[in-house]
Amino acid sequence: MYKVIDLFCGCGGFARGFMEERFEILLGIDIDINSLNTYSRNIKGAITWKKDLREVHSKDIINVVGSSPDVIIGSPPCEPFTPVNYKRMKNELDRLYLDEIGGLTLHFIRIVGDLKPKIFVMENVPQIIEGELKWALKWEFNRVGYKRVYFNILKAEDSQTPSIRRRIFISNIPIKIKREGRRINVEEALKGLPNPEGIIDYPNHEITPLTEKKIKKIAKLRWGDALILFKGADGKIYRNMIRLHPKRLAPTVMGGSRFIHPYENRLLTVREQARLMGFPDTHIFYGPREVQYNQIGEAVPPTLSRTIAKHIKKVLDEGMVDV
Structure with a gap:
């Protein structure tokens, strides 16, 4: 070995x-x-x-x-x-x-x-x-x-x-x-997970609370739209809080990345984000929720x-x- x-x-x-x-x-x-x-x-x-x-x-x-x-x-x-x-x-x-x-x-x-x-x-x-x-x-x-x-x-x-x-x-x-094989889109990656609403016994699959104001803004986003835009060191505009397109690959997941569910007006759970990075559901993340997101993106x-x-x-x- x-x-x-x-x-x-x-x-x-x-x-x-x-x-x-x-x-x-x-x-x-x-x-x-x-x-x-x-x-x-x-x-x-x-x-x-x-x-x-x-x-x-x-x-x-x-x-x-x-x-x-x-x-x-x-x-x-x-x-x-x-x-x-x-x-x-x-x-x-x-x-x-x-x-x-x-x-x-x-x-x-x-x-x-x-x-x-x-x-x-x-x-x-x-x-x-x-x-x-x-x-x-x-x-x-x-x-x-x-x-x-x-x-x-x-x-x-x-x-x-x-x-x-x-x-x-x-x-x-x-x-x-x-x-290897065909590419897996967002919808396929998220398939089979239980609805995170309410109390469920599924690790890293809790909903992140959002303000009503932010939820209203998210509701207006179409697939591929972003809630946050910022400028990087190279002068390019980068995006965050993107509503994912269900039939495409997700954008690059970074430490600070947060994504909007393709069909629901909420952020992806930690478990959903982990699936976008190819982690099996048996890989459990520890620490505060924001830290868990960062672990995945890094x-x-x-x-x-x-x-x-x-x-x-x-x-x-x-x-x-x-x-």
């Missing part, structure tokens, strides 16, 4: 796909206690650490898990790189080397260099390789011993995730996935991570890794 360490593990979306492919998840590290509570209750057998990665020493990891892992996965914070963040630094390299949060990416690379896994996979927004950033990241991985670095851009919807999600997976192996969809895990298992089984 191949062994995995998960850095910036969040609520366990990335790890879940590997767990489902029978990888052994040894350790998940994150600074957020609510995410770790979700992780520990869903990723069976994994040790969890509430730590700032800047303060984590690789020898401490070895002391706990016993040996270097076969695979290191992780999703460093994307806020310094995403154009949705209007506070993003203008200079590309400053986002990595001067931004305090952006610099956490370098600590992912440090631990990869120390532990020397056969394969590493680091997920982020595609803008993490804008301009000179791509060559800076390549140099950083080269510096810690990985001469081959691949910038794999994958679409979650190709793995039957019911929402649009284009992300980069930086690795020492090429990761190419074929489109995760790697398990449907996509499982596809990646299948590919990595094949590469490891065939001994095709050349660091």
Whole structure:
């Protein structure tokens, strides 16, 4: 059984796909206690650490898990790189080397260099390789011993995730996935859930209360319309509180994303939003409700991570890794 360490593990979306492919998840590290509570209750057998990665020493990891892992996965914070963040630094390299949060990416690379896994996979927004950033990241991985670095851009919807999600997976192996089956739309994704009105015994499926004023505004929204518009760092207008079109994929689910039900004048429940990201209903989220929404939007969809895990298992089984 191949062994995995998960850095910036969040609520366990990335790890879940590997767990489902029978990888052994040894350790998940994150600074957020609510995410770790979700992780520990869903990723069976994994040790969890509430730590700032800047303060984590690789020898401490070895002391706990016993040996270097076969695979290191992780999703460093994307806020310094995403154009949705209007506070993003203008200079590309400053986002990595001067931004305090952006610099956490370098600590992912440090631990990869120390532990020397056969394969590493680091997920982020595609803008993490804008301009000179791509060559800076390549140099950083080269510096810690990985001469081959691949910038794999994958679409979650190709793995039957019911929402649009284009992300980069930086690795020492090429990761190419074929489109699996047909795409699943919003209506199909939400099918079979009980009505959240009233008292129901279904985890993460409670309605978020809204003011009468907001409900009246929502009632006027057609499919695809948004209640909130805002400007990002790139000058583009971004949208939030979108009424979903039932026959289409959902837009990209982000940490701050909230969606309107296609037919009802309410927000999606946490469980409905989790379905848009490919989480099974058995994956239970913990913490305040707003935090649960954020956990989902910041995760790697398990449907996509499982596809990646299948590919990595094949590469490891065939001994095709050349660091």
